[in-house]
Amino acid sequence: MVEKIWLKSWPKGVTKNLEFPEKPITWTIAKHAQNSPTRTAVNYYGRVISYSELDQLVNRFASSLVDLGIRHGDRISLYMENCPQFIIAMLGGCKIGAVIVPSNPMFLGDELVYQLTDAGAETIILQDDLFPVFNSVWKRTPVANVIATNRKEFLPQDPTLPPHHTLLTASIKTPGAIRFIDMLSRDSREINEEPVIDDLALLQYTAETTCTPKGAMITHRNLLFNTAVSANWFDGRLGDIHLSVLPLFEATGLVHSMCMPFYSGGTMILLARYDSETVLKAIELYRCTHWASIATMNIAILNYPGVRNRDLTSLRCCLSGGSPKVVQAFCELTGGASLGGGYGLSQTISQVTLSPMDNPRPGSVGIPVHETEIKIVDIDDWDKELPLGSEGELMVKGPQVMLGYWNRPRETRLALHDGWLATGDVARLDQDGFVYLVGRKKEIIKASGFLIFPQQVENFLCEHPAVAEAAVVGIPDPYRIETVKAYVVLRQEYVGSVSQRDIIEWSRQKMAAYKYPRIIEFVPELPHNGTGKVNRFLLNEWDKRF
Structure with a gap:
């Protein structure tokens, strides 16, 4: 096997030995609530939620879930766009050891039926304007408990940022559903069976475009490990301001836009959806220091009329992708913010590699992160490792790799080999340990x-x-x-x-x-x-x- 040649390209200031508390992310939030109760955890268009309030809301919601009969290991679907209710519901479910199933809010009936049935989810928490989609297929799912919310419930009377137009639609009746806001009105009590670090936390379904999605079994350790990696790599500090606009239902948004700010004691500036003008106003108004985005967002900002008259100099670290010229133009626009790319999968709950912020290499997705190993093998023979510089399938091994696929032992055996995950991506490794993606095996x-x-x-x-x-x-x-x-x-x-x-x-x-x-x-x-x-x-x- 190729030695860990990427260590010679390790970024300055980033420790190689990663240490983090062996507790779920809810424990970290409780510690912040205890040590800095008034610090802002979430800012939603001007609605401020402190760490103390967030911890209280999570505990109340967790207690209400227990009262509904939801127990350790039960699956809960979150069918929502970005909103404080998503955060409270996920953390409340995690608090009692339930398994969270993030569901794409763009799903239509059959897609939703497939995921709910495959996961065996008996509880769904959804925004009310998506209730008609779910209600049309409810009888075809195992769902018994429906909890509905209107996203305006957490909007302030005088928003500091223009709310996305989808937030301003009229409330929709949800017959048979429990009101989310009522779940928060009950007193919290001690949870008897909180999860441990190696318990299952998520079923993160793969975003397949060529075959049936599968539920990657992600533990609290998987999630917390990559959260700690993010904080360590991107210089997450107490009091940092994070622009959180990536969808929280998918791995990159969940790790870098939600869990990492909470882990490091930062503040989320939470937006429901991407809008260029709102993003620019948010950065200027709240002096955001971090922004995890995607290349299309960076391109939209670069092409936005009058953007060079906007002040984006507060940005310190940004996670994104894009061509070298996009990266260079964005760095110039922000006055020198570090912009790093990376590579990850649902099966690894985000990153496997990240670009060194002090030495990015154009065209590369970076080097393997802490405690992570990679190798390049023959496309048709995983036992045949290829020499340096050759193109072959990328194999990954590390603390972020999933347990396997939910209820799919055959697919698990095909994907995992002695702890190594076959990614399905074709890549090459250069002499300094930088990884270059070539493409997907299935897309050749x-x-x-x-x-x-x-x-x-x-x-x-x-x-x-x-x-x-x-x-x-x-x-x-x-x-x-x-x-x-x-x-x-x-x-x-x-x-x-x-x-x-x-x-x-x-x-x-x-x-x-x-x-x-x-x-x-x-x-x-x-x-x-x-x-x-x-x-x-x-x-x-x-x-x-x-």
């Missing part, structure tokens, strides 16, 4: 006998000054078997002045003859899933239109 395009990874082509395309975003798929070709097609979102200033042929001819000069796209289609935007990744399944469906 086979053209004229050559293997093409969409991400490689997309990275090249994003170097074109006119290209804001690109996504590549393989389409049938009578001669080449498959050929490369690219969907391209142009930067606004180039719309009408650059043609598809221009992009194709430029690509011919940048890529091997078998690799460059033969077909370019301009689109106003790309389809993304809840985690911000391009949904390639929908891209393939687009091609069936013709």
Whole structure:
């Protein structure tokens, strides 16, 4: 096995030996409530919740769950967008040892039925405007307890930031449901069976675009480990201000936008959804120091009218992705904020690798984080480790790796080998321990006998000054078997002045003859899933239109 060559690239100021309390995240919040009761834990459009109040709300909600008969190991679905109720419900469920099942609020009926049934969730906590979706399929699920909330219940009378328009819709009746706010009015009492660090905390369902989603079994240790990694790597300090706009139902948002601020004693500036103007106002008003985002958000900010007249200099550390030119432009815009990318999965509850903030390497997703090992193996033979620099499947081993897939022993055996997780991602490792993603095994395009990874082509395309975003798929070709097609979102200033042929001819000069796209289609935007990744399944469906 390749030695831990990445240690020579370890960032300065980040300890290699990670220590954290072997207690669930609820214990950390209780300690903050005891030591700094008035410090703000959550700020929701101006509604301030201190650590003391948050701890009280969590305890009350946990007690109410027990009164409903919910016990250690029971599964609870959270079918909500970002709001304080999501935080209270998750922490309250964790407090009694229940297993949280974050459900994508964009799910429609059949998707929701699948997840609730697969998880065996008998309790769902949802925002009332999603109740009609759930109610239409309720009888097809194992759900017995429905707890409903209106997200305006925690909005202040005079918001300090413009609430997203979805927050201002009228309340919807939820017959048969318990009111969330009533769950908070009961007195809290001592919880007899609080979880321990190695108990199951989450069923984090994979965001699959090519096959059936599976529930990754995440323990409190898995979650707390990557939370501690985040705080250590991104210099999380007591009193930091974190802009929390990533969806909390997915791994990156949960770890970096919620758990990490709580772990380090910071403040969440919580937004329901992304909106460029609101994000800019939040950074300026609250002097945010940290922001975990995705590349599309950074691109939107960079392209926002008048953004260079806004003051974003309070930002100190940002977690995101994107092309090197996006990273450079964002750093310049913020006056030198560190912007680091990374790589992770639902099965590892976010990061496996992160970019050293003091020495990022363009095109790389960074180096393995604390106590994490990786190796590159043959795509068709996991027992055959490949030499340095070779492209093969990325295998991961570390404290963040899931226990396995919920009720799927066969899939677990196929994914885990002596503690090593087969990621399904093709990557290479350079001489300094930096990891470069090449693509997904399942997304390989086979053209004229050559293997093409969409991400490689997309990275090249994003170097074109006119290209804001690109996504590549393989389409049938009578001669080449498959050929490369690219969907391209142009930067606004180039719309009408650059043609598809221009992009194709430029690509011919940048890529091997078998690799460059033969077909370019301009689109106003790309389809993304809840985690911000391009949904390639929908891209393939687009091609069936013709």
